[in-house]
Amino acid sequence: MFDVTAVRAQFPILDRTIHGRPLVYFDNAASSQKPAAVIDAMAGMMRHAYANVHRGLHTLANEATEGFEQAREDVRRFINAPSVDQIVFTRGATSAINIVAAGLSHSIRPGDEIVLSVMEHHSNIVPWHFLRERHGAVLKWVELLPDGSLDMEGLERALGPRTRMLALTHMSNVLGTVPDIRRAIALARLHGAEVLIDGCQSVVHLAPDMKDMDPDYYVFSGHKLYGPTGIGVLYGRADRLAGLAPFEGGGEMIETVGREAVTYNIPPHRFEAGTPPIIEAVGLGAAIRWLEGVDRQAAAAHKAALLERATAGVRALPGAAIHGETRDKGPVLSFSLKGVHPHDIAQVLDRQGVAIRAGHHCAQPLMAWLGVSATARASFGLYNTLEEADVFIEALSKAQRMLA
Ligand SMILES: *Cc1c(COP(=O)(O)O)cnc(C)c1O
Numbered sequence: 516m517f518d519v520t521a522v523r524a525q526f527p528i529l530d531r532t533i534h535g536r537p538l539v540y541f542d543n544a545a546s547s548q549k550p551a552a553v554i555d556a557m558a559g560m561m562r563h564a565y566a567n568v569h570r571g572l573h574t575l576a577n578e579a580t581e582g583f584e585q586a587r588e589d590v591r592r593f594i595n596a597p598s599v600d601q602i603v604f605t606r607g608a609t610s611a612i613n614i615v616a617a618g619l620s621h622s623i624r625p626g627d628e629i630v631l632s633v634m635e636h637h638s639n640i641v642p643w644h645f646l647r648e649r650h651g652a653v654l655k656w657v658e659l660l661p662d663g664s665l666d667m668e669g670l671e672r673a674l675g676p677r678t679r680m681l682a683l684t685h686m687s688n689v690l691g692t693v694p695d696i697r698r699a700i701a702l703a704r705l706h707g708a709e710v711l712i713d714g715c716q717s718v719v720h721l722a723p724d725m726k727d728m729d730p731d732y733y734v735f736s737g738h739k740l741y742g743p744t745g746i747g748v749l750y751g752r753a754d755r756l757a758g759l760a761p762f763e764g765g766g767e768m769i770e771t772v773g774r775e776a777v778t779y780n781i782p783p784h785r786f787e788a789g790t791p792p793i794i795e796a797v798g799l800g801a802a803i804r805w806l807e808g809v810d811r812q813a814a815a816a817h818k819a820a821l822l823e824r825a826t827a828g829v830r831a832l833p834g835a836a837i838h839g840e841t842r843d844k845g846p847v848l849s850f851s852l853k854g855v856h857p858h859d860i861a862q863v864l865d866r867q868g869v870a871i872r873a874g875h876h877c878a879q880p881l882m883a884w885l886g887v888s889a890t891a892r893a894s895f896g897l898y899n900t901l902e903e904a905d906v907f908i909e910a911l912s913k914a915q916r917m918l919a
Contacts (some may be wrong), residue, residue, distance in 0.1 A: 517813035523898045525550040534792065539864075539903045544688045544716060544847050544894030545872050546738045549802070553742055556801035557794050568793055569767065573855070583793050586800030587661075590748055593803045594718070594733065596725040601756060603749040603783040604791050606713045609638040610849055611734035611749035612682075614786055615711055616642035618759035619679070625651025628677045630708070632665055632694070633658045633884045634687040637877040639713045643682060650681070659884060663839035665694035671702055678708040685717035685733075689876045690839025691822075692848035693717065701867025709755065715739055720815065720845045731755045736793065743898075746795035749786065756782035763788035766905030814897040818846040821895045821904050828908030834914060838890055843884035846895040849876075852911075855918045857891040869907050 523529050527761040528548050531538045540548060560582060566575035570581045570686055570851065587599045596602060605611040629643045629652050646652035655673045658666045665683075673682065681703040686693050696712060703710045711732040717723055718735040725733060737746040751759070761768055761779055765788035825848050829835050845905045852860065858871035870892045875882045882888060893907060895906030 517810060517897075519817060522809065523865070523900075524752050526898050527551060527554070529898060530815060533622055533778055533870070539869040540893065541893040541899065541903070541907060542872050543719075543896035543899075544739070544876075545894065546744070547719070547896050548898070549743065549798075551804050552805040552892040553798050553801045557743060557798040559561075560794055560797050566793070567790055569731075571593060574772050577643050579793060582589045582797045582800075583791070584782045586796040586803075588892065589800040589803045592915065593749075594750060595721050595727070598753065600781070601725075601750055601785055603756070603786045604796050605734075605747040605749050605786070606745060606792065607738070607747035608713065608734045608736040609747075611732075611747050612638055612711065612713070613642045614749055614762045615732050615734075615751075615759065616646055617762040618668055618786075619709075620646055620650055621760055623652050623679065626653060627651075627679045628653045628675065630670070630673045630678055630681045630703075630730075632670075632682075632683055633659060633880045634663075634665075634680065634690060634692060635684055635876065635880070636688055636713060636715065637879070638715075639682050639684060639711070640880065641761070646910075653677075656880070659692070661750045662841050663690040664841045665692065665693045665699070667698065667702075669697065670699060673707060674702055674706050675841060676706060678703065679693050680708050680709050680711060682711045682713070682717075685714040686715075686720060686845045686847075687761040687839065687878075687881075688716050688847065689849050689878050689881055689890065690841070690893075691722070691844030691849075692839055693843060693845060696728060696730075700728065705824065710799040711851050716845055716847070720818065722811065725750055725879075737799040737802065740799070740802055741806065743795045743798035746799045748799075751782070755784075756786070759786075761785050761788070762807065765789040767791070769793070801880075809897065818895050820895060821899055821901060822846045822848060824901055824904040825893055825895070825907060827885050828904065829911065832908075832912060835889055838885055847892065848894070849890040849892045851890055852888060852915055855915060857889045859918050860891045860914050864907070864910050867906075867910040867913070871907075903911045 709731040714735040768788040838849040861873035
């Protein structure tokens, strides 16, 4: 059995009240809360073992470097990547995708195609628009089926000899949809295209395995994985990283710098210009080690039960529409209530201590596909409880009566 009470006890913020009510935090798809293990690891480094990393010849520099590189190994183990040299620390998922898009830009010819799904986050759209605007790349969009699943036949049609990149989410942050990622990768490979997987949500809720999935690139942020902001990961296949031009230039990423020429360090350092987010990396490593101590299969079952309970509750409300109804979707519940603006729902829920998000969720092409300007979204973390789902539904029902 998953002991949610024991898990909750490790998250100090969950003791908070909001407007005099116990906090119900259902905004985990935007960012999750942090366990004491993460807070303590970061504070501990600042108190006891902090200095800049690499090239240091003093004890603190060596300890900080050890902590930083240990975090890289923690990430490698967590996603079962072949080597730590394939783990690039970035500012976040957004930065990781920009590194890949910018790194490819010099080899993009007008008419080269980038294939995207309409459910991508803006992070996995805008860097590709840069290639369209600046290098003449063509964006090709894959639609969804009515239940919110990826149209795999549409994907097959979109791929072709000019496809350079398939950029695809492994779990929609709005619909919860989990596309058949292995098949998508296999289809792209038929055309010699590279594949970038946006793992921001899947890294939290699934158990992504790089050796098994074998994408060209997989990216995620630390802050949705119970880790800190300011840190993310770009995983890349060794041959892809070796062939990718560096995006940012500066310290750490070079081998030699002269007046006439510069040579670059090997990956991952080639993509880590400047002082990296050292404390944040250590925090991410702590989050991963903390998660490894949790029965993640039981946690997944717990989150699925939460989703089911909340979905049933929303569905029972008059005029409710649920966006994303695939089986085995992630614990993300987007919905609309007829005649009520999502922003008003979120504000009224906040008065009752319930934090949900309302808006376009950085997915405007998806909003257009849904035919709405915004949705309300409740998203669940492993510290949420079934009782909280009931509080949410009760608050929602009250909000609907108030706002109607
Ligand atoms: C949050 C999120 C992103 C962007 O992550 P940042 O941490 O803002 O860089 C991209 N894709 C998905 C699916 C997300 O949920």
